[in-house]
Amino acid sequence: MQREKLRDITIAYVEDEPSIAQLLVSGLGLFGIRVRPIYMSGEALLNSVCQPEFAEADILFFDVRLPQMTGVELAAELRARGEQRPFVLVSAWPSPPRDVLEEVNAVFLAKPFDFPKLVRTIQFLAERP
DSSP: OOHHHHTTOEEEEEOSOHHHHHHHHHHHHTTTOEEEEEESSHHHHHTTTTSHHHHTOSEEEEESSOSSSOHHHHHHHHHHTTOOSOEEEEESSOOOOHHHHHHTTEEEEESSOOHHHHHHHHHHHHHOO
């Protein structure tokens, strides 16, 4: 995928640390990838699933460690509701077990972000049917 095509990608991100969210917005913005909306919790995202801004996201990113509902729990809930878009779980902590990632059909990426790897992952997910 060429850099121009990356400009067509939008990510919805669930992150309870504003500084981390801003880092992702700034870093991916250099590649023309939009990160919006940003939700502070899984509950906030679930309350916004009917909003156009959520519907326009191509890929959904969830921090694994969130208050009240983990990123894995959020991914499972969305899959149970029929959500088919790609999920990326991110954390500074170790990856969830492989079977958990497979169960929710998600990719895991470690924090701090390795932006070239992150962009390659986004390209791969955006090209999947």
